[in-house]
Amino acid sequence: MPRFAANLSMMYTEYAFTERFAAAAKDGFKAVEYLFPYDYPAQTLRELLDANGLEQVLFNASPGDWAAGERGIACLPGREEEFKLAFNSALEYAKVLGNRTLHVMAGLIQPEQDRERHRAVYLRNLAYAALLAAREGITIVIEPINTRDMPGYFLNRQDEAQEICLEIGVENIRVQFDIYHCQIVEGDVAVKLRRDMLRTHAGIGHIQIAGVPDRNEPHLGEINYSYLFKLIDELGYTGWIGCEYRPRASTSEGLAWLKPWL
Numbered sequence: 621m622p623r624f625a626a627n628l629s630m631m632y633t634e635y636a637f638t639e640r641f642a643a644a645a646k647d648g649f650k651a652v653e654y655l656f657p658y659d660y661p662a663q664t665l666r667e668l669l670d671a672n673g674l675e676q677v678l679f680n681a682s683p684g685d686w687a688a689g690e691r692g693i694a695c696l697p698g699r700e701e702e703f704k705l706a707f708n709s710a711l712e713y714a715k716v717l718g719n720r721t722l723h724v725m726a727g728l729i730q731p732e733q734d735r736e737r738h739r740a741v742y743l744r745n746l747a748y749a750a751l752l753a754a755r756e757g758i759t760i761v762i763e764p765i766n767t768r769d770m771p772g773y774f775l776n777r778q779d780e781a782q783e784i785c786l787e788i789g790v791e792n793i794r795v796q797f798d799i800y801h802c803q804i805v806e807g808d809v810a811v812k813l814r815r816d817m818l819r820t821h822a823g824i825g826h827i828q829i830a831g832v833p834d835r836n837e838p839h840l841g842e843i844n845y846s847y848l849f850k851l852i853d854e855l856g857y858t859g860w861i862g863c864e865y866r867p868r869a870s871t872s873e874g875l876a877w878l879k880p881w882l
Contacts (some may be wrong), residue, residue: 622849622857622881624650625677627828627864628747631871638668645672647872648882653678653862655688658709662716669717676717677860679824681708681749683725692725693709694749695742695774707749715756718791721759721826721859723796724749726774738774743788750793753760761825763796766804769835776805785822788792793823798864803832805841817855825838830865837865839877 626632626649632784636659644652652674657665669676684690684699693699693706709720724746729738750760753778764781775781781795781857795816800807814822831841838845852861
């Protein structure tokens, strides 16, 4: 049976962030994820998790200046020291929160920029992060993101992400397979899940879902998620599935799709 985590950056936005933990738990969620924890002390978040019987399963290392439009710094030449400091901070949060998976965002690249240079920086930074994370039993994930929602993002395709993981060649770096992004860029989702879930190296470290094309509840749109959830079970995936979607109305009112899977 799939295990679902509420994404508190997109869901329950009718509440203040610190109130979303209790709202998710009330609706039956046992785990949460969100973009960034850094506006709050790690111990405050730990207490919210404990008070509501929740597991923290994913958050992102700092992406640089998010408000200014940055979407990661891992592939940006000249930002290596900043990346190291940001990742060390993410690790400290992860240790307090009990979080075992960290997403490292690559960053944006312009068409005229040297892609191979950016790729080399990206691989070096990921190798650094994976080495430190391995000491704490933490897995690093990288995520292909669609070009419609995030134009210029360095990483867009599942096969490219798998190649990067294989090239780095360590056990604790995997791909974050967001079905929403994959459907928009590539389609053929079931075939890619089969291909990448069964890899003996690299593979899928986390899954996220949303309806396509509007990123609302997963049962709204063109994807047959009931079929995909059963396939994910058959393939032996035991991790969490993050519900990274924007509810059309209140979050709780839109959870009818989830009831059969709780």
